Amino acid sequence: xxxxxxxTVNDRPRTVSIEPHHTLLEVLRADLGLTGTKECCxxxxxxxxxxxxxxxxxDSCLVLAVEANGSEVVTVEGLxxxxxxxxxxxxxxxxxxxxxxxxxxxxxxAARALxxxxxxxxxxxxxxxxxxxxxxxxxxxQIIEAVxxxxxxxAAPTAARSPDxxxxxxxxxxATPDANLAPQ
Amino acid sequence: xxxFAVAQPEDLSEAIGLxxxxxxxxxxxxxxxxxxxxxxxxxxxxxxxxxxxxxxLDASIANAGGGLVIGARTAMTEIAxxxxxxxxxxxxxxxxxxxxxxxxxxxxxxxxxxxxxxxAADTTPALLVFGATVAVRGPAGERSLPIDEVFVRSGVTTIxxxxxxxxxxxxxxxxxxxxxxVRRTRRRGHDLASVTIAAAVLESGETRIAYGSVGPRPLLxxxxxxxxxxxxxxxxxxxxxxxxxFADAAPSAGSMRASPEYRLAMLRVLGLRAVDAARGRxxxxxx
Numbered sequence: 001x002x003x004x005x006x007x008t009v010n011d012r013p014r015t016v017s018i019e020p021h022h023t024l025l026e027v028l029r030a031d032l033g034l035t036g037t038k039e040c041c042x043x044x045x046x047x048x049x050x051x052x053x054x055x056x057x058x059d060s061c062l063v064l065a066v067e068a069n070g071s072e073v074v075t076v077e078g079l080x081x082x083x084x085x086x087x088x089x090x091x092x093x094x095x096x097x098x099x100x101x102x103x104x105x106x107x108x109x110a111a112r113a114l115x116x117x118x119x120x121x122x123x124x125x126x127x128x129x130x131x132x133x134x135x136x137x138x139x140x141x142q143i144i145e146a147v148x149x150x151x152x153x154x155a156a157p158t159a160a161r162s163p164d165x166x167x168x169x170x171x172x173x174x175a176t177p178d179a180n181l182a183p184q
Numbered sequence: 185x186x187x188f189a190v191a192q193p194e195d196l197s198e199a200i201g202l203x204x205x206x207x208x209x210x211x212x213x214x215x216x217x218x219x220x221x222x223x224x225x226x227x228x229x230x231x232x233x234x235x236x237x238x239x240x241l242d243a244s245i246a247n248a249g250g251g252l253v254i255g256a257r258t259a260m261t262e263i264a265x266x267x268x269x270x271x272x273x274x275x276x277x278x279x280x281x282x283x284x285x286x287x288x289x290x291x292x293x294x295x296x297x298x299x300x301x302x303x304a305a306d307t308t309p310a311l312l313v314f315g316a317t318v319a320v321r322g323p324a325g326e327r328s329l330p331i332d333e334v335f336v337r338s339g340v341t342t343i344x345x346x347x348x349x350x351x352x353x354x355x356x357x358x359x360x361x362x363x364x365x366v367r368r369t370r371r372r373g374h375d376l377a378s379v380t381i382a383a384a385v386l387e388s389g390e391t392r393i394a395y396g397s398v399g400p401r402p403l404l405x406x407x408x409x410x411x412x413x414x415x416x417x418x419x420x421x422x423x424x425x426x427x428x429x430f431a432d433a434a435p436s437a438g439s440m441r442a443s444p445e446y447r448l449a450m451l452r453v454l455g456l457r458a459v460d461a462a463r464g465r466x467x468x469x470x471x
């Protein structure tokens with residue numbers, strides 16, 4: 001028994017015919033062709049399928065598509081603006097946070113959700129915010145550094161956020177006092 | 185996943201009717217346990233009833249007679265962040281804050297955690313310590329269940345299959361109170377607990393302890409003598425009290441998370457820490 005699902009995905013209204021037992025993950029990947037969101041553990045432990053639904057991060061493997069009817073969904077494909085990587089994506093690139101890359105869409109979406117609720121997170125907050133996202137390459141250090149760096153870039157005055165994104169990555173982190181790394 | 189139908193009723197009587205008409209139907213709130221079970225075949229349901237559009241069920245935390253009423257749709261994220269819960273029912277906020285990951289806490293509900301009745305649930309020891317009640321509605325009307333009468337064993341409660349949890353009530357606490365939730369996991373971050381303890385020290389000197397992950401259901405034990413909360417009591421004296429309280433711990437030998445010996449040893453260590461932390465917080469609390 002199919003039903004009609006209407007939702008907004010990455011600012012674009014979509015209507016698709018779905019089976020009620022299909023998950024949001026299946027609909028995003030198979031029906032909408034948005035394969036950036038990854039299928040992995042299917043039990044809510046790895047976070048590779050993380051997307052935002054109405055601004056909150058969820059494991060899309062544990063959401064039935066019908067539950068998202070009328071919702072605003074953001075996937076990793078919705079992060080870049082007008083073809084330019086957003087600050088999180090750029091920071092992941094600059095810090096070598098992506099190794100095999102499979103977990104990265106989920107890591108990015110979890111990080112995006114974290115920075116929306118906590119724009120200047122401490123290292124501990126980043127660790128907790130990304131605790132639901134596993135990386136088999138164990139690139140956790142680079143991922144955490146990338147998220148902290150992206151938060152710093154977002155907080156910087158606009159003039160400092162030059163298109164020359166390499167500059168921030170080349171700065172010596174030790175030379176820049178980072179309040180986020182201080183004990184809370 | 186095996187096919188099933190989904191209903192999204194908009195009022196409670198419609199939902200109760202659907203549940204009465206299909207005894208094998210399952211309720212969907214956060215789905216973080218249900219969808220896993222439906223996918224792996226451990227749960228078979230021809231009909232899944234999504235309760236999130238039912239107008240009588242809300243996701244709010246309301247003041248009520250000095251206590252709090254938590255709507256059935258309230259997710260762990262809201263429980264963990266609520267300033268009233270953090271101040272007066274701290275153990276519950278701390279328990280909710282360590283359920284799964286951010287993604288899980290954004291979906292998983294307190295009511296679902298109760299209904300799932302996992303012995304390792306992170307919020308149920310706190311609910312026991314605070315003497316919560318669970319309001320349910322079924323074809324025969326509404327009733328209130330003291331939380332200690334809800335749990336039977338993993339996945340089994342005294343909530344009948346045709347009943348729906350509508351809210352969870354936290355009674356008022358007289359005077360100062362300090363409480364905490366502590367647990368032992370294999371790894372930091374997203375993991376199920378091998379030992380969970382919630383402890384609350386009340387103004388009267390009564391210490392209420394509930395512990396889970398060491399038997400088929402979480403257990404509540406109360407020391408009303410004041411001995412546990414006595415700052416002058418030695419650890420040895422307090423451990424004698426705790427050993428009595430933990431006498432019914434019966435961890436399974438079949439669990440892969442931790443051996444029974446380890447769990448029982450950790451129960452004593454964490455028990456002392458929990459009482460110390462709760463007592464310290466009581467000293468800093470306001471009535």
